Amino acid sequence: xxxxxxxxxxxxxxxxxxxxxxxEPQGYRLTMAHTGPAGLDxxxxxxxxxxxxxxxMLPETDGxxxxxxxxxxxxxxxxxxxxxxxxFDRILGLELGADDYLPKPFNSRELSARIKAICRRMxxxxxxxxxxxxxxxxxxxxxxxxxxxxxxxELALTGTEFAMLHLxxxxxxxxxxxxxxxxxxxxxxxxxxxxxxxxxxxxxxxKLADVQPKERIRTxxxxxxxxxxxx
Numbered sequence: 001x002x003x004x005x006x007x008x009x010x011x012x013x014x015x016x017x018x019x020x021x022x023x024e025p026q027g028y029r030l031t032m033a034h035t036g037p038a039g040l041d042x043x044x045x046x047x048x049x050x051x052x053x054x055x056x057m058l059p060e061t062d063g064x065x066x067x068x069x070x071x072x073x074x075x076x077x078x079x080x081x082x083x084x085x086x087x088f089d090r091i092l093g094l095e096l097g098a099d100d101y102l103p104k105p106f107n108s109r110e111l112s113a114r115i116k117a118i119c120r121r122m123x124x125x126x127x128x129x130x131x132x133x134x135x136x137x138x139x140x141x142x143x144x145x146x147x148x149x150x151x152x153x154e155l156a157l158t159g160t161e162f163a164m165l166h167l168x169x170x171x172x173x174x175x176x177x178x179x180x181x182x183x184x185x186x187x188x189x190x191x192x193x194x195x196x197x198x199x200x201x202x203x204x205x206x207k208l209a210d211v212q213p214k215e216r217i218r219t220x221x222x223x224x225x226x227x228x229x230x231x
Contacts, residue, residue, distance in 0.1 A: 004119055005029045005048060009039030009066065010055040010081065019053075022108050028115070036061025043070055051118055054098070055081045056089050064092060071097040075158050077118050081106070087195075094199035099160040100186065101196070117187030122159050134169040137230050139208070139216065141169055150211040160185060161204050168217065168227040177224035201225055 010016050011034045020030045033039035036058040043052055056063040067078060080093035080101040090101045102114055134141045141148040148155045148165055164185050168176055181197050182190035201217060208216050214230040
């Protein structure tokens, strides 16, 4: 695996140093910033990062504002680091476009697993470029360019959202369980209180509705989701 470049935005300098010592021997290159503005400057300054690790509680500009500003121009995968037990932080981070979240304090091996899962998901997107375009009604998804559009208008999807839409479109008219989505998209089994799949689907719905306000993703309560035709 080629060396991955990570950006850690966290004001805890001791934790940052520990993570640097833990992650770099695994083949990651870690750049650090300790304030929101400094992290945002690095994230948008032209340097490529495969993943951003973003703490919520930051001085000057908090993690939510950093993510909100970042998503206006960049779709770089983001793993939010949130306060343990604070569901509001986790849900808000996903609503703003985070790819995943991890509560603090966290186990370093769990962090490594989350990083690997997100990076693996991003690596699989180019591999899908050999697949044919998917078209349902006026919704078009092109794996070769990793772009999706409705009525010719491109959707600004994160890598996680693109992978989820691809899976739903490939199974159009069929139930796709939350468990299957979690394993294929998030790289882990769905836990009892994990809202990540629901929030990613909600974001997809919102972006689709911004272009064409018709229901495309149907919820089968307690089971999963189904992408349907709108004719």
